[in-house]
Amino acid sequence: MLKYQQIAAEIETYIEEHQLKQGDKLPVLETLMAQFEVSKSTITKSLDLLEQKGAIFQLRGSGIFVRKHKRKGYLSLLSNQGFKKDLEDFNVTSKVIELDVRKPTPEAAENLNIGIDEDIYYVKRVRYINGQTLCYEESYYNKSIVTYLNNEIVSHSIFHYIREGLGLKIGFSDLFLHVGQLTEEEAEYLELEAGLPKLYIESIFHLTNGQPFDYSKISYNYEQSQFVVQANSFLL
Amino acid sequence: MLKYQQIAAEIETYIEEHQLKQGDKLPVLETLMAQFEVSKSTITKSLDLLEQKGAIFQLRGSGIFVRKHKRKGYLSLLSNQGFKKDLEDFNVTSKVIELDVRKPTPEAAENLNIGIDEDIYYVKRVRYINGQTLCYEESYYNKSIVTYLNNEIVSHSIFHYIREGLGLKIGFSDLFLHVGQLTEEEAEYLELEAGLPKLYIESIFHLTNGQPFDYSKISYNYEQSQFVVQANSFLL
DNA sequence: CAGTGGTCTAGACCACTAT
DNA sequence: TAGTGGTCTAGACCACTGG
Numbered sequence: 001m002l003k004y005q006q007i008a009a010e011i012e013t014y015i016e017e018h019q020l021k022q023g024d025k026l027p028v029l030e031t032l033m034a035q036f037e038v039s040k041s042t043i044t045k046s047l048d049l050l051e052q053k054g055a056i057f058q059l060r061g062s063g064i065f066v067r068k069h070k071r072k073g074y075l076s077l078l079s080n081q082g083f084k085k086d087l088e089d090f091n092v093t094s095k096v097i098e099l100d101v102r103k104p105t106p107e108a109a110e111n112l113n114i115g116i117d118e119d120i121y122y123v124k125r126v127r128y129i130n131g132q133t134l135c136y137e138e139s140y141y142n143k144s145i146v147t148y149l150n151n152e153i154v155s156h157s158i159f160h161y162i163r164e165g166l167g168l169k170i171g172f173s174d175l176f177l178h179v180g181q182l183t184e185e186e187a188e189y190l191e192l193e194a195g196l197p198k199l200y201i202e203s204i205f206h207l208t209n210g211q212p213f214d215y216s217k218i219s220y221n222y223e224q225s226q227f228v229v230q231a232n233s234f235l236l
Numbered sequence: 237m238l239k240y241q242q243i244a245a246e247i248e249t250y251i252e253e254h255q256l257k258q259g260d261k262l263p264v265l266e267t268l269m270a271q272f273e274v275s276k277s278t279i280t281k282s283l284d285l286l287e288q289k290g291a292i293f294q295l296r297g298s299g300i301f302v303r304k305h306k307r308k309g310y311l312s313l314l315s316n317q318g319f320k321k322d323l324e325d326f327n328v329t330s331k332v333i334e335l336d337v338r339k340p341t342p343e344a345a346e347n348l349n350i351g352i353d354e355d356i357y358y359v360k361r362v363r364y365i366n367g368q369t370l371c372y373e374e375s376y377y378n379k380s381i382v383t384y385l386n387n388e389i390v391s392h393s394i395f396h397y398i399r400e401g402l403g404l405k406i407g408f409s410d411l412f413l414h415v416g417q418l419t420e421e422e423a424e425y426l427e428l429e430a431g432l433p434k435l436y437i438e439s440i441f442h443l444t445n446g447q448p449f450d451y452s453k454i455s456y457n458y459e460q461s462q463f464v465v466q467a468n469s470f471l472l
Numbered sequence: 473c474a475g476t477g478g479t480c481t482a483g484a485c486c487a488c489t490a491t
Numbered sequence: 492t493a494g495t496g497g498t499c500t501a502g503a504c505c506a507c508t509g510g
Contacts, residue, residue, distance in 0.1 A: 022446065023446050041277075052288070054408075057407060057408060057444075057446060059444060059445055059446075062445070065446055067408070067446070069410045069440075071412060074412060077313070077413075077465065171293065171468075172290075172293060172303070172466070172467060172468050173466075173467045174305045174464065174465075174466055174467075175464065175465040175466075175467060176307060176310060176462070176463075176464050177313075177462065177463050177464070177465065178461065178462045179415055179433050179434070179435045179456075179458040179461045179462075180433060180458065181432070181433055195431075196417075196433075197415045197416060197417055197432075197433030197434070197458070198415070198433070199415045204305075208293075208295060209295055209298070210258065210259050210293060210295075210301055210303070220415075222415040222416065222433070225414065225415045226412070226413065226414045226415075227412075227413050228410065228411065228412050228413070229313065229410075229411040229413065230408070230409075230410055230411075231408060231409045231410075231411065232407075232408050
């Protein structure tokens with residue numbers, strides 16, 4: 001682990017363990033430099049990381065302060081992390097409805113940046129959190145990248161398998177969010193009524209080299225859909 | 237304007253003007269250093285900024301590439317920018333329903349970090365975008381910070397006035413997002429039916445020194461509620 | 473293994489905050 | 492105006508990608 005990541009992690013742990021609150025002051029730069037025995041730039045990089053994550057804020061001429069929101073139970077939506085791993089703290093299970101190799105829809109081909117004659121894995125799932133329906137999901141995986149999937153893999157974490165099993169490096173994603181109403185089919189899978197609200201997300205995941213490998217359309221149970229965004233500076 | 241911001245802006249303009257697409261390669265670091273006559277760290281900082289914004293991605297050992305999503309008409313939701321200024325490109329107007337000085341609700345006092353006996357400005361508005369209803373909004377401003385508001389200010393951009401008129405520096409915000417159903421009152425103001433979906437956002441805005449000055453509860457017309465998140469690395 | 477991006481340093485100098 | 496964070500430099504060295 002890199003120095004600046006290590007230091008960021010340690011500072012975060014420190015804040016956690018000492019139960020520091022919003023506005024509490026951290027040691028000044030010089031102290032931190034001495035304490036961690038690194039140069040100013042390295043400390044600065046650590047602090048910038050924590051600032052991005054919404055853990056602290058820095059005020060030139062004044063100091064470094066803890067930043068914290070008080071509410072629990074929200075999914076953190078950060079531009080540099082995507083949906084956080086918070087979900088994994090809960091018991092998430094999946095029921096596989098369909099899994100096969102087929103040709104992509106024109107829409108899927110477009111988003112995966114492939115021809116409509118190339119193979120993809122098609123996966124349809126319903127996911128549950130603590131026994132309640134979480135989302136209904138249709139996914140398309142570029143088969144020339146994600147070369148193999150089976151029922152076992154798909155009913156657990158596909159992404160974990162992609163990283164660990166296939167050794168691929170996931171880089172970044174584009175998420176498109178809408179609010180809408182459940183269709184009959186979605187409502188049935190989510191055990192809700194048609195016409196009720198849904199959070200609908202289309203996502204495209206890319207490897208670190210920019211190749212898209214997964215295009216998914218997901219409808220979330222609105223009762224489970226609450227998240228927090230910690231925003232920083234403003235260009236407004 | 238700082239060097240690294242200036243350079244980032246120029247690179248972004250360059251991408252725009254040359255209509256570069258996802259995957260197009262930018263010059264290597266050494267070239268950029270020479271071209272802008274700055275040190276490596278400065279270029280790196282510019283590029284990191286652009287990477288955060290989702291404009292490029294960098295691949296060690298390979299190069300610097302353009303990153304772009306194709307869809308238009310989405311509000312960009314970035315952790316380091318909040319809701320982007322995209323909205324200002326459209327014609328947004330406001331109708332003020334209520335505006336007065338009063339005592340905060342316990343909830344507002346809690347979120348503004350003040351006592352329930354201190355004064356706040358209470359504002360209720362409906363906002364329109366291109367003639368359609370955009371959102372219904374209830375806001376509480378800490379009067380000891382936002383010392384004056386009137387109908388004229390409130391029917392235009394309150395934040396613009398806070399920055400320019402009052403000379404305050406806005407630092408960061410916490411947004412809490414939910415999906416839900418419109419109440420009778422909200423539906424009436426938004427010219428929709430009760431029970432239809434809504435995007436509901438509670439937001440708390442802080443000055444650069446961490447003081448909260450605005451607590452707002454906003455219900456968005458779901459037809460206007462679509463946004464994009466460009467996420468980067470993964471801790472998953 | 474050549475090319476390229478990433479980390480880290482030591483230090484000069486600048487800009488903002490609070491008193 | 493003292494204290495504190497932010498920018499920028501020049502350069503050494505490291506780590507990854509792809510032919």
